[in-house]
Amino acid sequence: MGEWALPEINLEKCNRCGACIEVCPTSAVEMGPRGPFFVRPRVCTFCTECEPVCLQGAITCAFGVVWEEESERGT
């Protein structure tokens, strides 16, 4: 897959918490001056682990996995 399929990071929503960087198993993402960015896009394994850890909803993995609403969690 090419870079077109990488997770999208919406820097307007991002609060630079760093969670996506910590969870990424391949260190594809690092923190830059404006927020996380793909410093090593070719090592992204499309695992989608970065998407659910982003509490700001700033990360969208557009390559297949669709996360369902967790509205019933804890009930």
Ligand code: SF4
């Ligand atoms: S999809 Fe996986 S490998 Fe790619 S940036 Fe997110 S956590 Fe890292």
Ligand code: SF4
């Ligand atoms: S987890 Fe979300 S809010 Fe935190 S640094 Fe990554 S993109 Fe930004």
